[in-house]
Amino acid sequence: MTGEGKQMDRDEAELLLPFYVNGTLEVEVREEFEAVLAKNDELRIQLELAQEDREFVTAENEAITIPSPAKFNQLLGENTGSRPRANPSVVTRILTWWEGLPPIASAGVAVAALVLVLLQASIIAGGLLNQPTGNGFRTASGEDKPSVTQNAGAFAGVVVRFADSATAARISDLMTRIDAEIVSGPRAGGLYHVKLNKPFETAEEFDTFIKELNTNSTIILFAQKAS
Amino acid sequence: MKPAQSDTDLLNRLAAGDALAMKAFFARHQAKVFRFSMRLLKDNMAAEDLTNEVFMRVWQRADSFRGQAAVSTWLLSIARNMALSRLRKRSEETLGEGQSEALVDDADTPEILAQKASKGEAIKLCIAKLSAEHQEIIDLVYYHEKSVREVGEVVGIPDATVKTRMFYARKQLAELMRDHGIDRGWP
Numbered sequence: 001m002t003g004e005g006k007q008m009d010r011d012e013a014e015l016l017l018p019f020y021v022n023g024t025l026e027v028e029v030r031e032e033f034e035a036v037l038a039k040n041d042e043l044r045i046q047l048e049l050a051q052e053d054r055e056f057v058t059a060e061n062e063a064i065t066i067p068s069p070a071k072f073n074q075l076l077g078e079n080t081g082s083r084p085r086a087n088p089s090v091v092t093r094i095l096t097w098w099e100g101l102p103p104i105a106s107a108g109v110a111v112a113a114l115v116l117v118l119l120q121a122s123i124i125a126g127g128l129l130n131q132p133t134g135n136g137f138r139t140a141s142g143e144d145k146p147s148v149t150q151n152a153g154a155f156a157g158v159v160v161r162f163a164d165s166a167t168a169a170r171i172s173d174l175m176t177r178i179d180a181e182i183v184s185g186p187r188a189g190g191l192y193h194v195k196l197n198k199p200f201e202t203a204e205e206f207d208t209f210i211k212e213l214n215t216n217s218t219i220i221l222f223a224q225k226a227s
Numbered sequence: 228m229k230p231a232q233s234d235t236d237l238l239n240r241l242a243a244g245d246a247l248a249m250k251a252f253f254a255r256h257q258a259k260v261f262r263f264s265m266r267l268l269k270d271n272m273a274a275e276d277l278t279n280e281v282f283m284r285v286w287q288r289a290d291s292f293r294g295q296a297a298v299s300t301w302l303l304s305i306a307r308n309m310a311l312s313r314l315r316k317r318s319e320e321t322l323g324e325g326q327s328e329a330l331v332d333d334a335d336t337p338e339i340l341a342q343k344a345s346k347g348e349a350i351k352l353c354i355a356k357l358s359a360e361h362q363e364i365i366d367l368v369y370y371h372e373k374s375v376r377e378v379g380e381v382v383g384i385p386d387a388t389v390k391t392r393m394f395y396a397r398k399q400l401a402e403l404m405r406d407h408g409i410d411r412g413w414p
Contacts, residue, residue, distance in 0.1 A: 022369060079286065
């Protein structure tokens with residue numbers, strides 16, 4: 001299907017032909033294209049021309065000499081000292097971390113995952129991550145702080161439920177990378193409150209962050225703003 | 228062997244002020260950004276300056292990358308916006324030397340063209356005769372290997388327009404080739 005709920009016709013195939021040539025069609029669309037192509041001689045002629053054009057365009061581009069990086073390095077050197085040293089955004093840090101995760105193991109580790117869930121619960125309860133004291137939480141220095149929901153930044157509190165397959169190590173790693181800590185939980189439904197040590201300044205940034213948290217189910221089943 | 232760092236990892240590092248990461252990021256993407264800038268500005272010096280400015284902007288604003296597009300698509304979008312801004316500034320001026328050199332001599336007959344140019348050279352000359360819009364989309368699709376959606380993101384047009392613009396660019400190219408004595412059997 002072409003993504004519009006109809007079979008691909010010759011005209012649509014003609015429009016998609018250059019994207020078949022450059023290899024960017026999705027598998028399903030590519031297969032449809034090939035089915036149309038097999039029945040159409042003129043389309044095959046166009047395909048050959050497009051492949052030829054692509055080769056020439058690529059060769060032409062690659063013949064362009066690239067300037068030395070010297071000028072850029074000089075510019076960079078002049079601007080390094082005065083550059084505002086921005087912290088990488090939390091979203092960027094999460095993306096980096098997602099990229100580094102190994103593929104999800106599935107059936108073969110089901111039993112191990114069950115054990116890990118129990119381990120996760122016991123480790124969290126045991127104080128690997130900060131435990132609440134009363135209505136608040138304890139920092140690494142041992143100082144009691146009030147609960148995130150009481151007076152932390154407006155965009156600093158998140159309620160999450162971790163995936164069953166999430167290990168304590170991965171959760172701890174995530175907390176480090178997003179500069180956050182678990183301040184209470186588990187509560188009903190296996191929910192934990194997470195506090196971001198560097199609150200977002202705008203609701204838009206915070207929404208994006210929540211969205212990113214929800215895009216990878218290997219660690220977090222769902223996340224939402226703390227009320 | 229140590230695996231190459233991902234673009235996101237490099238962006239993360241350069242956002243934190245790591246100049247070495249910036250140099251690595253530049254080395255990885257400079258060629259494509261420069262060649263795209265050349266396509267738009269048709270001037271070697273201007274393209275080099277533009278490319279450096281694109282990467283300096285990345286250096287200053289690396290944390291603005293949201294991961295909604297591929298890094299290369301994001302860079303081409305920045306380059307295009309900056310190039311258009313420059314072109315607007317000089318739109319009232321007459322054609323610069325670099326542009327004049329890039330244009331094809333219309334006095335060439337098919338025979339002369341055939342004598343002095345191979346088929347590849349003819350394609351190159353005919354592409355140079357296409358409109359800026361058509362040259363740009365051919366470059367994005369064939370050289371930069373962008374999808375329909377990515378071209379739309381760089382150029383700022385809907386998917387349907389991307390497809391039809393590319394179709395007419397191909398058709399125009401084939402017609403120019405035919406006009407120059409090279410009939411390729413389509414259209």
